[in-house]
Amino acid sequence: MVDNEKQASGGLVWVAKFADGSSKQLEPEPRCICVGLIMGCRTSICNFAGDVWKLGASDPRKVVHCMKVGLALTVVSLFYYMRPLYDGVGGNAMWAVMTVVVVFEFTVGATLSKGINRGIGTLLAGSLAIGVHFVASHSGDKGEPIVLAGSLFLLGSAATFSRFIPWVKRRYDYGVLIFILTYSLVSVSGYRIEKLTELALQRLSTVGIGGAICVIISVLLYPIWAGDDLHRLIPANIEKLAASLEECVLQFFNDAQDDDHRKASRIDGYKCVLNSKTTEESLANFARWEPAHGPFSFKHPWKQYLKIGTLSRYCAYCIEALNGCINSGIQAPESLRQQLRSVCANLGICFSEVLRELAASLKTMSKSSNIRFLVHDMNNAVEELQNSLKYLPETMHENAVTIIEALPVVSAAALLIEIAARIEAVVLAVDELAELAGFKDEEGDQKHQEEEHAKEMKALQQV
């Protein structure tokens, strides 16, 4: 009987097992090794292909983006291939290609931000460098390198330092990098000024062509807006909180019964929210560069989305602590759980209703007429919980439950009350956003529809 085992190293080893239980390792034949290697490669290639396929299927916009980059590169290269520049890669064509490669980003906002930064950085550095060159060329043979190298050292250091200033880093980091790059390149060049000006203009125009191709393809072909992403991310996160809260409450007050795996994945939704700060900030940063598109004006209050994000994160921190209660290992006594089960379940439902209403209001960009009732219900549910808690000492006494045993239940209740307060803060922030961004009035809409309907009925009656 010949059996194969996988070694830790991933190679194949052939072992002959005999009927008496003994076994003997067979010397590997070269053909076997080859087959093993090929099989190993095939498996890892298949795995890799599967991962890549999943990545593309999970967000087809990524595939679209890649095609757009390929298209932009082809367009810019054909543009120059049509009238071949036999002065070679060093010619100005390369600046257009380079701009396309470096500037084309996933979202329109990022592309615009980089393109504008690149343009302005090049312009500023070019003008400054020509000025310094003029001074240097009038400083004599010995003075020239000193002026050039000295100015390069000073400007390079100062510009690098400016990249540490938070607001520069946030919005103009790439512009400063391009400033340093352009200034250094012009400094190194040994041209006379007349030629330098000509060169600078040529370079600006090629950078402009590259940038224009990027922006046109980015905006016109299936544009991917950072603002849209942010506008989808915030309600998605709020919905994740809703699902986590629902599941947390259910799991804490009931015994786990059905599919645990599904539950765990629903509970873990809040973990995405814990670490979404960086994503939110970069999206908001890019969204500010984007022109008006869809329902968003140029001055859309993206900062307010960050505020909502931060407040949602505060909810998530509390859910984390609540989850800690669930996983603390101390199973709360059935009597206490029974007493609080219905009120807490009710509170959990109220939470998720408020959160889902907020998410819907954000998604549709309409003021919710329901939200104040839902918040009212939530506050009532909190009061109910507080009332039920009043009878807890009695129940504990009757069932001989110590306070240590009751601790998880009591602290879970306290956290639920705290979460209610934090959800109200999110509600207020969404209200503010509704005011700032001029969300449409759902009630007004309904009235409007009713009026329209009445008019139609009248018209029909007249006919």
Next chain:
Amino acid sequence: MVDNEKQASGGLVWVAKFADGSSKQLEPEPRCICVGLIMGCRTSICNFAGDVWKLGASDPRKVVHCMKVGLALTVVSLFYYMRPLYDGVGGNAMWAVMTVVVVFEFTVGATLSKGINRGIGTLLAGSLAIGVHFVASHSGDKGEPIVLAGSLFLLGSAATFSRFIPWVKRRYDYGVLIFILTYSLVSVSGYRIEKLTELALQRLSTVGIGGAICVIISVLLYPIWAGDDLHRLIPANIEKLAASLEECVLQFFNDAQDDDHRKASRIDGYKCVLNSKTTEESLANFARWEPAHGPFSFKHPWKQYLKIGTLSRYCAYCIEALNGCINSGIQAPESLRQQLRSVCANLGICFSEVLRELAASLKTMSKSSNIRFLVHDMNNAVEELQNSLKYLPETMHENAVTIIEALPVVSAAALLIEIAARIEAVVLAVDELAELAGFKDEEGDQKHQEEEHAKEMKALQQV
């Protein structure tokens, strides 16, 4: 009586106020406006200069980094200025300058990562492009642009897509960007192959010169190691947690008495930890590229630092919830606070002792002999708290305290118990790191010192 008021626009308006209460706005004289503008500019320039000075003073390494960048730029420009390249900026000199500008980063790890990525990306793309050029040049006049443009589209798209794969994005993002850039540049060039190979070699050598200048200056002149930064950040965060916890417990169980501002800033320390994930991950990512330096070998287990960071963050989430209890607005009754004050204060001290010991152990890279006693003390303090809690119902009954009033105290106690469990998880992770990184043994060291001392004494006696 002439009075000046500041308008919202920031300009100055002169208003004459008369004794009867009436006032008249004076027409601004041009000189006044000028003075106002100059004063305004001076103030904002002074503010800006102050901010910049603070930024530099807070981390002088930033200033050092800027000088290093300036120096690298000057060196590379002088290198080429000495033998002027009158074929201009388009010549190969620009690749060395460009490499310096783009590759020189704050930490050695980031510089090495970018430099190596740039080198390998250029090499791979160059070889591939020469191969494709060879195929294209044998495809006839009509086939050539099709092969070139087609390959550019396919490779550009595929390479862009690969940047979405998480592990590529994490470590090789810049290399792939350079791959696309180099491939496109060679595709656009209309050179024959012999000349292309020569060009490619020249370019590689200039990129090498630029990269070498960066790496040499970055490593030899006041090197800033990402590993060092990570190795400082993790214990600093743990110390912040210790300070926050100490202050939280004090503030909750005592009435605020002394300087509130100082306390608030100590409490808020944990907030840095909540959002440090991105920083930690990027530092660990760069640290992996760094050669052995100081006490760190090339294979230092940087990943374990991330694990410690994550577990510290879990503590911070709980502290956030605890802080929520403090700020909930419900002042817990004095009787309950008095009952738990001493045990909770003791627990708070135990927390901060354990955390500070962990931080010290991480900083000095030595195994702590005390830590197991401190953890033992902490667990005892938790038990004491649980014992004190047992008498809480009685106290509540005696002082007619409802459970709603007791809620903040009880949930704070539960959170403190949860925090103890999470701190133990951090202790275990630090232990693991000590094993993986071979921290020196404090006890062993003491023994060794004692033996040395005994030998010296013997030697002295013999003399």
